[in-house]
Amino acid sequence: MSQWPICFEDVVAARDRIRSHLPATPLRNYAPLDGAVAAAGEAAGIRLLVKHENHQPTNAFKVRNGLSVLTALSEEESRRGVVAATRGNHGLGLAWAGRLLGVKVTICVPLGNNPEKNEALRGMGVELIELGRDYDESVEVAERLVRERGMRLVHSSNDPLVIAGAGTVALEILEDPEARRLDALVLSVGGGSQAVGALTVTRRLRPTVAVYGVQAERASACHDSWHAGRPLSTATADTFADGLATRHVYEMTFGALREGLTDFVKVSEEEIAAAVRLMIRTTHNLAEGAGAAGLAGVVRLRHRLAGRTVAVVNSGSNIDEATLRRVLSQA
Amino acid sequence: MSQWPICFEDVVAARDRIRSHLPATPLRNYAPLDGAVAAAGEAAGIRLLVKHENHQPTNAFKVRNGLSVLTALSEEESRRGVVAATRGNHGLGLAWAGRLLGVKVTICVPLGNNPEKNEALRGMGVELIELGRDYDESVEVAERLVRERGMRLVHSSNDPLVIAGAGTVALEILEDPEARRLDALVLSVGGGSQAVGALTVTRRLRPTVAVYGVQAERASACHDSWHAGRPLSTATADTFADGLATRHVYEMTFGALREGLTDFVKVSEEEIAAAVRLMIRTTHNLAEGAGAAGLAGVVRLRHRLAGRTVAVVNSGSNIDEATLRRVLSQA
Numbered sequence: 027m028s029q030w031p032i033c034f035e036d037v038v039a040a041r042d043r044i045r046s047h048l049p050a051t052p053l054r055n056y057a058p059l060d061g062a063v064a065a066a067g068e069a070a071g072i073r074l075l076v077k078h079e080n081h082q083p084t085n086a087f088k089v090r091n092g093l094s095v096l097t098a099l100s101e102e103e104s105r106r107g108v109v110a111a112t113r114g115n116h117g118l119g120l121a122w123a124g125r126l127l128g129v130k131v132t133i134c135v136p137l138g139n140n141p142e143k144n145e146a147l148r149g150m151g152v153e154l155i156e157l158g159r160d161y162d163e164s165v166e167v168a169e170r171l172v173r174e175r176g177m178r179l180v181h182s183s184n185d186p187l188v189i190a191g192a193g194t195v196a197l198e199i200l201e202d203p204e205a206r207r208l209d210a211l212v213l214s215v216g217g218g219s220q221a222v223g224a225l226t227v228t229r230r231l232r233p234t235v236a237v238y239g240v241q242a243e244r245a246s247a248c249h250d251s252w253h254a255g256r257p258l259s260t261a262t263a264d265t266f267a268d269g270l271a272t273r274h275v276y277e278m279t280f281g282a283l284r285e286g287l288t289d290f291v292k293v294s295e296e297e298i299a300a301a302v303r304l305m306i307r308t309t310h311n312l313a314e315g316a317g318a319a320g321l322a323g324v325v326r327l328r329h330r331l332a333g334r335t336v337a338v339v340n341s342g343s344n345i346d347e348a349t350l351r352r353v354l355s356q357a
Numbered sequence: 358m359s360q361w362p363i364c365f366e367d368v369v370a371a372r373d374r375i376r377s378h379l380p381a382t383p384l385r386n387y388a389p390l391d392g393a394v395a396a397a398g399e400a401a402g403i404r405l406l407v408k409h410e411n412h413q414p415t416n417a418f419k420v421r422n423g424l425s426v427l428t429a430l431s432e433e434e435s436r437r438g439v440v441a442a443t444r445g446n447h448g449l450g451l452a453w454a455g456r457l458l459g460v461k462v463t464i465c466v467p468l469g470n471n472p473e474k475n476e477a478l479r480g481m482g483v484e485l486i487e488l489g490r491d492y493d494e495s496v497e498v499a500e501r502l503v504r505e506r507g508m509r510l511v512h513s514s515n516d517p518l519v520i521a522g523a524g525t526v527a528l529e530i531l532e533d534p535e536a537r538r539l540d541a542l543v544l545s546v547g548g549g550s551q552a553v554g555a556l557t558v559t560r561r562l563r564p565t566v567a568v569y570g571v572q573a574e575r576a577s578a579c580h581d582s583w584h585a586g587r588p589l590s591t592a593t594a595d596t597f598a599d600g601l602a603t604r605h606v607y608e609m610t611f612g613a614l615r616e617g618l619t620d621f622v623k624v625s626e627e628e629i630a631a632a633v634r635l636m637i638r639t640t641h642n643l644a645e646g647a648g649a650a651g652l653a654g655v656v657r658l659r660h661r662l663a664g665r666t667v668a669v670v671n672s673g674s675n676i677d678e679a680t681l682r683r684v685l686s687q688a
Contacts (some may be wrong), residue, residue: 049380054414056478059472081412083385085641142389149388229648303678307473310416310674312643347638351685357678 029281034230037193043097059308060290070332084118086342092119094191116182134164158181188303193223209334214319218279225286231302236288240323267315360612365561368524374428390639400524401663417673423450425522430479444501449514452481465495472498514548540665549610556617562607567619571654598646622655
């Protein structure tokens with residue numbers, strides 16, 4: 027069986043479905059950012075390009091994934107609605123797409139979920155079901171709704187339409203004139219949709235572009251599995267970059283990551299926090315931990331990337347105020 | 358003499374010159390923001406629309422102004438280049454436009470200017486002249502360059518092409534389907550280019566839209582003059598919203614502000630800081646003080662605006678890290 031859950035044409039089709047609703051986000055170079063990364067590395071400079079997914083209407087790239095799914099539903103599926111268990115950007119993306127297209131979206135969260143996130147989800151008109159003690163129990167709730175109400179489950183990674191939506195990030199990067207001489211992409215990995223989407227695009231359009239994966243040391247299941255060559259789990263996934271907090275690998279993305287990534291590194295909580303501050307200081311764009319983890323990976327890989335043109339994705343800026351205050355106070 | 362430095366057609370012409378380089382920025386509604394403003398006011402809700410000028414390539418609306426000027430230069434003016442005395446977003450906007458169009462931009466800053474801002478300006482390829490003890494002395498340096506090198510001076514407010522560029526913000530707002538039922542615009546006022554540009558647009562397209570001005574209590578020359586009916590100066594302009602730190606009114610904007618604004622309010626440093634935090638918490642977009650001052654004005658005016666649809670502009674996000682840390686620590 028092929029390692030690849032989707033093909034390049036799936037990404038192009040997703041882009042065609044979403045582009046009228048989600049214009050291409052900017053890809054920008056910042057001299058102060060290049061300067062700071064070079065200084066940190068005492069090496070030849072890196073020309074860094076930042077893809078601003080934080081400009082999306084939900085402040086995160088995941089809205090591409092949600093819209094990719096909802097624009098591809100059958101009439102019957104649209105009528106029944108979709109359901110997902112998620113505490114974060116995947117839910118916001120589905121909610122936004124559902125409101126746009128008039129598809130009912132149900133989101134299952136555990137009891138005691140962050141009230142700010144619940145408020146944002148409700149504000150977009152989703153049915154929010156607060157049930158279960160933790161994330162795994164809210165997954166069970168979602169699965170029950172699939173059985174009982176015939177809703178379509180939208181997994182945040184294990185879904186070809188999700189991965190195709192995520193692949194449109196890399197497609198836009200490669201089509202941008204700024205990226206004509208791109209050497210590498212450095213991408214954070216949670217479930218892996220963005221990285222596998224990107225690999226699907228680069229292997230067809232520009233196989234010389236190296237793609238690196240980045241995970242948090244404190245949620246390193248996918249990183250560890252990649253190096254071990256077999257799926258491993260971790261007991262906890264306790265990083266402030268909550269968009270990356272997965273304890274397992276996903277069947278639909280792991281094989282492609284294994285085959286396609288040039289390397290896979292992990293970064294500490296301190297390195298991610300430093301990257302959030304660096305993003306704010308040099309680009310004046312907000313980033314959540316997962317949104318800055320790619321940049322933390324570039325700093326970690328700076329010697330290997332010296333002299334190259336490298337793109338990172340500010341994949342989201344949904345950081346809560348208390349976390350931002352803590353990150354800034356560590357400087 | 359008319360109070361109006363430009364006419365509606367000047368704004369349309371500016372938009373036609375800049376639109377291929379600066380796509381329309383998003384205008385977005387955030388349920389959590391509406392909820393927070395309503396709770397603060399214990400009044401009927403306000404439907405708030407946020408115009409995201411912080412998404413511009415220089416993170417501030419001023420890039421419209423710079424590009425409006427540089428796309429309208431004669432061949433001779435383009436050859437000689439432009440000069441401005443500015444420590445902030447006006448300089449970045451000119452620098453960006455100059456790099457895009459191949460026009461030499463010279464920026465005069467006083468000795469001891471913020472090194473981060475100098476680095477950002479140099480990173481965009483401007484000639485930076487650090488001379489003079491304060492802003493007024495760097496204005497003299499700029500004027501000398503006009504005399505000696507024949508450069509065109511670009512004032513941050515007293516220039517019809519600047520005001521026309523700034524007016525494109527309001528033009529985009531009024532053309533946005535989200536703003537079909539717009540009742541009011543609440544805009545921060547530094548030199549007044551954005552407010553006068555907006556008034557030029559509303560009086561032609563939608564005279565029922567009320568436009569309110571907002572200044573910082575600690576830099577209230579324009580506010581005080583507006584209420585007094587004559588130009589007044591202040592001895593200091595000491596607000597952390599440095600984009601609003603003007604001690605005088607400007608001849609080209611004051612008359613129009615007098616004639617057009619529905620009201621003009623001032624807000625404290627604490628109110629501006631609270632608005633920066635509110636913008637971050639509910640929209641997950643960064644804002645500098647001047648960028649959030651319009652929102653602070655809405656909170657101040659919440660009883661008068663109850664039940665209305667109101668647009669504010671996140672006019673910029675170029676806040677430095679230390680200031681952001683201080684603003685967040687006040688919560």
